[in-house]
Amino acid sequence: MTFWARNLGIKSSGLAAATLAASLMTAASGHAQSADTLALRLDWAPHGxxxxxxxxxxxxxxxxxxxxxxxxxxNGSVITAQLVGAGQFDIGHASLSSVAIALSKGMPVISVAGFIRKSDMGVLVPADSGWKTVKDLEGKKVAYTAGSLEGPFINPFFGASKSKVDLINVDAANKIGTYMTGTADAVISTVPYVLPLVASKRPATGIFFADFGLDLPGFGLFASHPKLREKGPAIKRFTSIVAGAWPYVFDGHQDEAVQAIVKNRPLLPLDPKVLRAQIDLYKPFFHTEATKDKPIGIQDAKDWASTIKAMETAEVIKTGSKPTDYFTNDYIDTAYFAQISK
Known part of the structure; x- marks a missing residue:
């Protein structure tokens, strides 16, 4: 069975696809001049x-x-979460951990699709260093960005070793360069994203936050509650299409997807090899034990409960919240998954 087929998530895909196709044709013919507009804010410049x-x-x-x-x-998940929460965009693509923190600070945001459901945050260290634990980082220079996602988790991750680690706070845009030039011995970031960027100059491997009790969700889609009330049906169609496109990408269309990124950002110095490597490296992070049999994008309360516990322990969020405060699966219609393959 292909990756595509495993992720349809519907028993009567033919009927569902036919029904969906009919509804889309009706929409196209009846409202061709009044397409629903959606403003999407990404987390960063285009990547895999x-x-x-x-x-x-x-x-x-x-x-x-x-x-x-x-x-x-x-220019960062934290800022994207703030802008979407403030209503400046209809929907955002960012680290859902940043979205959760924004929610805890009063932003009316909620995740509508979780893609990287296994934590991708960690410390990138030289591939030949042999460093595998936090203790191995004692006496080393580690670059991080206080205002980025990792900032609130520095203390719980390093624990008793923190005072023995030389933490270098740098701007997010300069963080990777700090590692590649050797100014820092290691760097904290989203590991699958950075690995291909540094591979040619300073190959790395990762020490993951999740291996030390910090289960933090990665990239996904989110929106504000006011925007969901205003544009709910349109956001549902958007979310369903993006979630349904991932199985298509993984079913042998990775290079086609890479070319789509490059074509849409012709003025940026994007490396197709890096984009392709990011797609491939992220694939193992799409499922947790709780979501391994669920379509891409669907989130599980067990995973969010683990995240809440980690964030409460780190004193990043207040106690008393519940998983459904942070996510909803109501904006993914798996019928779109079948339609996308047409």
Whole structure:
């Protein structure tokens, strides 16, 4: 069975696809001049995790669903969470851990699709260093960004070793360069994202936060409650298309997705090999034990309960919240998964 087939998540895919196709044709013919507009804010400049979004643009999947989507590059998940929470964008693509923290600070945001459901955050160390634990980092220079996702988790991750680690706080845009030039011995970031970027100059491997009790969800889609009330049906179509595009990408269309990213950002110095490597390296992070039999994008309360516990222990969020405060699966219609393959 292909990766695509395993992720349809519906028993009567033919009927569902036919029903969906009919509804989309009706929408296209009846509202061709009034497509629903959605403003999307990304977490950063285009990278491998944006593959299904740009592919949907190129394949016309958004247009077919009567959506007019504008895509703005970001400069960090934390800022994207704040902007979407403030209503400046209809939907965001960012680390859902940053979204959870934004929610705890009063932002009316909620995750509508979780893609990286196994934590991808960690410390990148030289591949030949042999460093595998926090204790191995004692006496080493470790670059991080206080205002980024990792900032609130520095204390719980390093624990008693923190005073023995030389932590270098650098701007997010300069963090990777600090590692590649050797100014820092290691760097904290999303491991699958960074590995291909440093591979040619300073190959690395990762020490993951999750291995030390910090189960933090990675990239996904989220929106504010006011926007869901205002544009719920349109956001549901968008979320369903992006979630449904991932199985298509993984079923042998990785290079097609890479070309879609490059084509949509012709002025950026994007390396197709890096983009492809990011897609491949992220694949193992799409499922946890709780979600291994569920379609991509669907989230599970058990995973969020673990995240809440980790964040409460780290005193990043207040006690008393519950998983459903942070996520909903109501904005993924798996019927779109079958339609995308057409």
């Amino acid at each position: 995790m944006h593959a299904p979004i740009f592919l949907a643009v190129e394949k016309g999947w958004f247009k077919r669903a009567n959506l007019n989507v504008t895509i703005e590059d970001g």
